[in-house]
Amino acid sequence: MYDKGKVITGLAIFFLVFTFPFWSNIGKTAPMPERSLDTPVLQEMAREAGLDLEQALKEGAINCVEDKDYIVSQHMHLLNLWRDSVVRSGNRMYAGAFGKRHEMSLSKSCMNCHSNKKDFCDRCHNYMNVNPYCWDCHLTPEQMGTASDAEVKQ
Amino acid sequence: MSATRREFLKIAGIAAAAGAAATPAFASFIPGNILWPRGESKRDEAYTAKRWAMVIDLAKLDQKVVETVREACHAAHNVPDFLKVAGMGAGEAKRSEIKWIWPAKYESAFPNDMNEHMSANVTQRPVLVMCNHCDNPSCVRVCPTKATFQRADGLVLMDYHRCIGCRFCMAACPYGSRSFNWYDPRDAKDPKTLVGGRAVDPGFPTRTKGVVEKCNFCAERLARGEAPACVAACKNNEMVFGDLSDPESPARRLLRERYSVRRKPEMGTGPQVYYVI
Numbered sequence: 001m002y003d004k005g006k007v008i009t010g011l012a013i014f015f016l017v018f019t020f021p022f023w024s025n026i027g028k029t030a031p032m033p034e035r036s037l038d039t040p041v042l043q044e045m046a047r048e049a050g051l052d053l054e055q056a057l058k059e060g061a062i063n064c065v066e067d068k069d070y071i072v073s074q075h076m077h078l079l080n081l082w083r084d085s086v087v088r089s090g091n092r093m094y095a096g097a098f099g100k101r102h103e104m105s106l107s108k109s110c111m112n113c114h115s116n117k118k119d120f121c122d123r124c125h126n127y128m129n130v131n132p133y134c135w136d137c138h139l140t141p142e143q144m145g146t147a148s149d150a151e152v153k154q
Numbered sequence: 155m156s157a158t159r160r161e162f163l164k165i166a167g168i169a170a171a172a173g174a175a176a177t178p179a180f181a182s183f184i185p186g187n188i189l190w191p192r193g194e195s196k197r198d199e200a201y202t203a204k205r206w207a208m209v210i211d212l213a214k215l216d217q218k219v220v221e222t223v224r225e226a227c228h229a230a231h232n233v234p235d236f237l238k239v240a241g242m243g244a245g246e247a248k249r250s251e252i253k254w255i256w257p258a259k260y261e262s263a264f265p266n267d268m269n270e271h272m273s274a275n276v277t278q279r280p281v282l283v284m285c286n287h288c289d290n291p292s293c294v295r296v297c298p299t300k301a302t303f304q305r306a307d308g309l310v311l312m313d314y315h316r317c318i319g320c321r322f323c324m325a326a327c328p329y330g331s332r333s334f335n336w337y338d339p340r341d342a343k344d345p346k347t348l349v350g351g352r353a354v355d356p357g358f359p360t361r362t363k364g365v366v367e368k369c370n371f372c373a374e375r376l377a378r379g380e381a382p383a384c385v386a387a388c389k390n391n392e393m394v395f396g397d398l399s400d401p402e403s404p405a406r407r408l409l410r411e412r413y414s415v416r417r418k419p420e421m422g423t424g425p426q427v428y429y430v431i
Contacts, residue, residue, distance in 0.1 A: 087313045090305065091194040092377050104194070107359070136362035137314060143345050144356040 033127050036119035041112060065096040065109070076132070079106065107139050115141040199379035203397035205308045206371060207426040208382075209405045209414070210282055213275075214392040220257045220280045226387035227255045228352070230372070232360045234339040235350025252333040254369045255284040255384055263417055264429075276431060282393070284384075285310065285331040285369035286417060289424030293323035293332065302366075308398075308426060309371045317365040324366060328421045331368050338363045371395075398426070 046056035141147035301316035372382035396405030412430035
């Protein structure tokens with residue numbers, strides 16, 4: 001191999017620069033954010049079940065429209081399916097996993113329980129650096145006038 | 155590099171086997187139950203029809219009715235009012251205006267139905283014009299993303315999520331029923347207010363900069379068993395809606411009793427807003 005020294009030095013420098021984002025961030029992992037489920041509507045649902053919120057969530061006394069794991073990993077997909085169903089076929093009701101019928105509406109169903117957009121949606125979306133364009137058109141709980149008290153104060 | 159036929163077939167066979175074996179491995183990365191998990195349905199109280207249509211009684215329209223209807227529609231659908239923006243030139247305000255239902259002169263609404271010496275009672279009245287929810291909608295044919303589409307019950311609707319703002323539909327519509335959002339319809343300073351000062355109605359989303367919008371025949375109100383906002387705002391049956399496939403619907407009854415015209419039927423779009431004279 002000609003110019004062995006130069007080639008290997010060059011490759012080494014390239015490798016260092018290329019992997020800069022990885023080694024410069026070693027040990028600086030940002031902690032995974034915890035989403036908050038503490039909203040007036042969910043508190044009320046727990047009270048109706050005769051439990052406090054944490055217990056009610058743990059025991060499955062209050063549920064989302066689908067299983068929690070499915071919602072955490074697939075909520076964006078579910079929202080797309082809801083959108084197509086409502087907009088294209090005019091079917092607005094959804095048979096939930098826990099025996100209830102829900103209106104397929106981001107503002108009226110999802111955000112009714114999760115009125116704390118900043119502590120529920122935004123925490124994870126900011127962490128993951130995703131910018132869904134929902135709120136360009138749809139109204140936030142604040143704009144709907146249904147935001148939880150803590151949200152309004154912020 | 156050269157390979158014999160036998161070598162080539164061997165490699166191809168191994169690659170195919172590896173591909174077949176890898177498919178389930180890749181599939182395991184996709185979380186289960188990704189497809190439509192449950193059933194969807196209409197609300198029990200929803201209005202349904204085989205063919206929706208609107209009938210407008212021209213003899214009953216006057217300035218007051220027109221204003222009431224327009225305000226009811228635009229308030230229910232969060233339509234901004236650029237004509238009320240201070241500091242915007244008249245030309246630009248007019249170009250930016252968003253219109254779902256609006257008054258037109260008889261001669262512009264029905265350019266081919268103008269005869270000489272017509273009764274002023276017909277030609278001098280305001281005509282309420284809106285999207286005609288055509289049977290053969292030219293906007294749907296030209297839309298490159300299927301953002302605008304025709305539903306089975308005849309309504310021509312928009313999926314704003316898909317609209318890329320190319321405005322082909324605006325060029326294709328012979329009725330000027332579509333408006334483009336040159337600006338964000340929300341007031342930049344106050345997110346609870348629309349441009350022009352109207353408060354945002356929490357019951358309906360706004361649109362965003364860069365999409366086309368138009369009348370949706372109040373699909374969202376029909377879905378919960380309510381008459382369209384314009385019809386509901388009419389005190390004296392100036393506007394009537396109904397199922398054209400049902401001979402006893404209010405729309406069919408009115409069409410049976412009175413002489414009716416449609417806007418530019420010669421364009422072949424099959425408009426489904428009827429005007430009785």
